[in-house]
Amino acid sequence: xxxxxxxxxxxxxxxxxxxxxxxxxxxxxxxxxxxxxxxxxxxxxxxxxxxxxxxxxxxxxxxxxxxxxxxxxxxxxxxxxxxxxxxxxxxxxxxxxxxxxxxxxxxxxxxxxxxxxxxxxxxxxxxxxxxxxxxxxxxxxxxxxxxxxxxxxxxxxxxxxxxxxxxxxxxxxxxxxxxxxxxxxxx
Amino acid sequence: xxxxxxxxxxxxxxxxxxxxxxxxxxxxxxxxxxxxxxxxxxxxxxxxxxxxxxxxxxxxxxxxxxxxxxxxxxxxxxxxxxxxxxxxxxxxxxxxxxxxxxxxxxxxxxxxxxxxxxxxxxxx
Numbered sequence: 001x002x003x004x005x006x007x008x009x010x011x012x013x014x015x016x017x018x019x020x021x022x023x024x025x026x027x028x029x030x031x032x033x034x035x036x037x038x039x040x041x042x043x044x045x046x047x048x049x050x051x052x053x054x055x056x057x058x059x060x061x062x063x064x065x066x067x068x069x070x071x072x073x074x075x076x077x078x079x080x081x082x083x084x085x086x087x088x089x090x091x092x093x094x095x096x097x098x099x100x101x102x103x104x105x106x107x108x109x110x111x112x113x114x115x116x117x118x119x120x121x122x123x124x125x126x127x128x129x130x131x132x133x134x135x136x137x138x139x140x141x142x143x144x145x146x147x148x149x150x151x152x153x154x155x156x157x158x159x160x161x162x163x164x165x166x167x168x169x170x171x172x173x174x175x176x177x178x179x180x181x182x183x184x185x186x187x
Numbered sequence: 188x189x190x191x192x193x194x195x196x197x198x199x200x201x202x203x204x205x206x207x208x209x210x211x212x213x214x215x216x217x218x219x220x221x222x223x224x225x226x227x228x229x230x231x232x233x234x235x236x237x238x239x240x241x242x243x244x245x246x247x248x249x250x251x252x253x254x255x256x257x258x259x260x261x262x263x264x265x266x267x268x269x270x271x272x273x274x275x276x277x278x279x280x281x282x283x284x285x286x287x288x289x290x291x292x293x294x295x296x297x298x299x300x301x302x303x304x305x306x307x308x309x310x311x
Binding site: 021024025028029032033034036037040041050053054057058061117118121122125136137140141143171172175 | 189190192194195196197198199200201202203204206208209211212213215216217219
């Protein structure tokens with residue numbers, strides 16, 4: 001987040017505390033992709049992720065007075081989202097398949113990549129267990145370091161590092177197995 | 188199969204739920220803000236709500252009216268019976284008084300005749 005953006009959010013927070021609802025809408029708009037995407041990647045269900053994200057922002061609205069700065073706001077939103085996702089995941093059995101329409105659009109950097117392999121990667125991520133999936137999401141979607149992930153998930157840093165290492169190894173194994181099955185089916 | 192960190196980042200890139208999402212959140216916030224006001228208005232109009240409840244349940248109204256009328260009828264009948272019993276007692280009392288007066292008159296008349304007879308006899 002650039003300094004301009006941070007300053008904008010600080011101003012919006014200040015306006016929010018004075019009861020300006022349009023400033024709150026700006027805060028929602030600035031963070032909705034983060035909150036929604038953590039939920040969507042973790043829960044593997046778009047409508048559940050959207051409901052969860054709405055609940056997170058409603059809670060934020062009620063606790064605006066506790067938010068001290070833009071950085072605190074982002075951290076607070078991430079923490080609440082992670083814990084709501086974990087609670088939601090405990091309440092339901094996560095659907096293992098990711099619906100095809102929920103797959104992200106290919107970006108410029110993946111223009112020439114093997115889209116089929118990326119599809120397998122999405123399926124592999126969906127099949128990771130919940131703890132592993134949350135750590136992978138925080139590492140690669142939010143680009144957080146092990147210490148930050150440990151703080152958000154209330155886990156020791158070493159556990160985060162080993163879980164991340166194990167998750168990537170498992171993901172590679174799953175993809176190799178899936179690719180092998182496809183090759184076997186074709187040839 | 189190998190994949191890079193960039194592959195994972197691309198796969199897990201943030202996706203915006205759209206402008207409609209912001210509108211839905213703001214609508215829910217407005218709804219929550221209005222809810223306590225509605226509750227206060229509701230508590231002020233408790234009697235109005237009671238009449239609304241009755242208006243929506245005509246069978247209940249008819250049953251309550253029938254019970255009230257039956258109770259009033261029973262009360263009236265009981266009062267009528269008590270009034271009749273009082274009147275009967277009064278009549279008996281009047282008859283007894285009349286009899287007592289007749290007996291007293293007859294006794295007095297008898298005593299009066301005796302006194303008259305004694306006064307006409309010559310004193311020796």
